[in-house]
Amino acid sequence: MAYRETPLVTQRKAAQKSALLHAAESLVREGGFGALTIQALASVAGVGVGTVYRYFSNKDELSTEVFSRATIREVEAVKIALLAAGPVPTRLAAAAEVFAQRAFAAPKLAWALIAEPVDPAVDLARLQYRKTYSALFEAVIFEGVQTGVLAPQLPSLSAAALVGAMAESLLGPLVHPCCNEETSKALRDFCLRAVGVVDKVLHKS
DSSP states (O other): OOOOOOHHHHHHHHHHHHHHHHHHHHHHHHHOGGGOOHHHHHHHHTSOHHHHHHHOSSHHHHHHHHHHHHHHHHHHHHHHHHHSSSOHHHHHHHHHHHHHHHHHHSHHHHHHHHTOOOOHHHHHHHHHHHHHHHHHHHHHHHHHHHTTSSOSOOHHHHHHHHHHHHHHHTHHHHHSGGGHHHHHHHHHHHHHHHTTOOHHHHTTO
């Protein structure tokens, strides 16, 4: 008879893997993906290297899971802002500020998620999550165009441009986060102007 895990064993394994991912993310928050190795994770988590390998076959797999786990939270925060009740410009403004403020709250992690040179598997995941961000912005920009709040435009192109601009524009400020509030507001205003929100509406948002 083939061995079948009991629910307790399955639960214990899930808890162990979650703890390892949490420890792995702490390494990335401190030193980027360059600081994340199987050996470093084993040391921080207080387990043997063999234990780590039971859950992750190599560093690529580990890094990709850490990236996905962290990015899901960031996407969800932006999604909440975009899907909230209120005028389209207000929601776009809130999403841009949320994106920037969360990046400034964890600058090393933000840099790792946005631009750190990474293994191909993580880079592929990064591209997929950018598409997810773009799809969220595209839906709201489309709504704005349809209701006449935003200037006529191609929502898919505008959304991709906004996501790229938000990510790239923060790379410098993340190194010097002392003006993070000012930068967040400037990024918000840029995003609104980019999709055709006039100044008088912008200053009310």
